[in-house]
Amino acid sequence: MFPIYLLEDDATQRSEYARIINNTIMINEYAMQLVAASDDPKKLLNQVDNPKRGLFFLDMEIGENRQAGLELASQLRQQYPFVQIVFITTHDELSFLTLERRIAPLDYILKDQDTDIIMQKIIKDINIVQKNLETEAHHHQELLGYKIGARFFSVPMADVIMLNTAKARPGCVVLTAKNKQVDFPGNLNAFEQKYPQLFRCDKSALINLDYISSYDYQNKEVTLMERIKCKVSFRKARELNKILKER
Incomplete structure (x- = not known):
């Protein structure tokens, strides 16, 4: 989880900002967490557990110290140069x-x-x-992307087990991944062209070869992780057999 931290000495404002942060995370299903909401810079700093990642919302004035948030930000920037910092303050003159x-x-x-x-x-x-996290993820690992309504989602390609279609739901693709299954509008042809590492075992399924646990060549059936079984077309059976022998 990507950590978020909040420093605010006004209890009412702290509660409101925390509510906004938590609602934003929940509504958008972000892999984020509000780790700490505090009125004490030292306590907040002690709860930082990842030196490379974090988003800090900092009030500039804490108690009698008009620059407490600024001082914490300076310390954060020195110790954790890659974290993101946002000031929420009444003191525009300190910008x-x-x-x-x-x-x-x-x-x-x-x-x-x-x-x-x-x-x-x-x-x-x-x-x-x-958005920056998504861009960073694309640079470090390949993602499979899909769209539901106006929202875009992605899952690491390494977690994808298979994509398939069902006759009962034309125009719908079912994604099965580790710890996740979701369906969305789409077609397999587009995914086959975009992600050639997925193998087209028949007209209704694309599979990740890394998740094959067994292959029955005689019955033209492959078994994937979680005991998922997929038929293999006659045309694709020999190709799959050859690929598996070479792996």
Whole structure:
């Protein structure tokens, strides 16, 4: 889970910001978690468990210290140079200090704005981080992408077991992956062209060869992880047999 942290000394505002963060994560099904919401910079810093990842929403003024959030941000930037930092503050006059100290915040949200505007900016910042995570993931591993309505999703190709269609649901593709099964509008031809590492065993199924547990050549049937059985067309049977012998 990608960690998010919140520093805010006003209990009401802290609760509201935490609600916005948690709702955004839940509604969008992001692999994120609000790890800590605190009014104490030291306690918040002690809960940082990943030095390379994190999104920090920091109030600038904590108690009597007008620059407590700024000081924490400076410390974070020195210790964890790749984390994302967002200031939520009433002190717009301190924004120049973030440049002077080379903090490079993702955003600088002023509290004197309308509550809805603050909420939208928090949501926008979380979405930006999520988009960056998706881009990073594409660079490090290949993903299989699909769309449900207006929303895009992805799953690591290494987790994909198979894609198949069912006669009862024309125009629908069923994705079976490790710990996940979902169906969405689409067709196998498009996925076959885009992901050639998936093997077309017959007209209704694409399979990940890495998940084959057995292959009955005589009966033209392959068994995948989780005891999933797929028929193999006569035309594809010999090709699959040859591939498996060479692996």
